Amino acid sequence: MTSKKIIERLLQQDWFVKCETEHEIALVLNACFDAEVNWMNGELTSFFPDRTIELPVFIARDAEFNERGIFWGDSVYFEDENRHLEDITDWFFEELRK
Numbered sequence: 001m002t003s004k005k006i007i008e009r010l011l012q013q014d015w016f017v018k019c020e021t022e023h024e025i026a027l028v029l030n031a032c033f034d035a036e037v038n039w040m041n042g043e044l045t046s047f048f049p050d051r052t053i054e055l056p057v058f059i060a061r062d063a064e065f066n067e068r069g070i071f072w073g074d075s076v077y078f079e080d081e082n083r084h085l086e087d088i089t090d091w092f093f094e095e096l097r098k
Contacts, residue, residue: 002034006095009088010035016060016078018089027096028059032070037061040069048072060085 009015010032019025025048032038032045039045049072058078061070062085078085 002031007035013063015088038069
């Protein structure tokens with residue numbers, strides 16, 4: 001069960017979480033599912049797109065890009081284009097441990 005504090009933060013805009021493992025991706029997607037935050041195309045976050053991915057993966061919610069949902073990308077995209085997004089990675093995983 002995802003804490004209310006995490007859900008409240010995921011409902012806000014302009015954040016990203018860096019996932020180093022498939023397990024971390026699952027944790028983020030489960031929290032988004034609990035917060036009823038879907039993929040930007042409206043699909044539920046109960047799955048990760050069926051693609052071969054390279055880690056790390058960044059999962060984000062960006063008001064400038066799409067207000068409705070989350071999206072994912074690689075490090076180049078997040079390092080170069082999205083400096084306005086808040087990195088909540090450490091906070092997110094710390095909150096999960098509580």
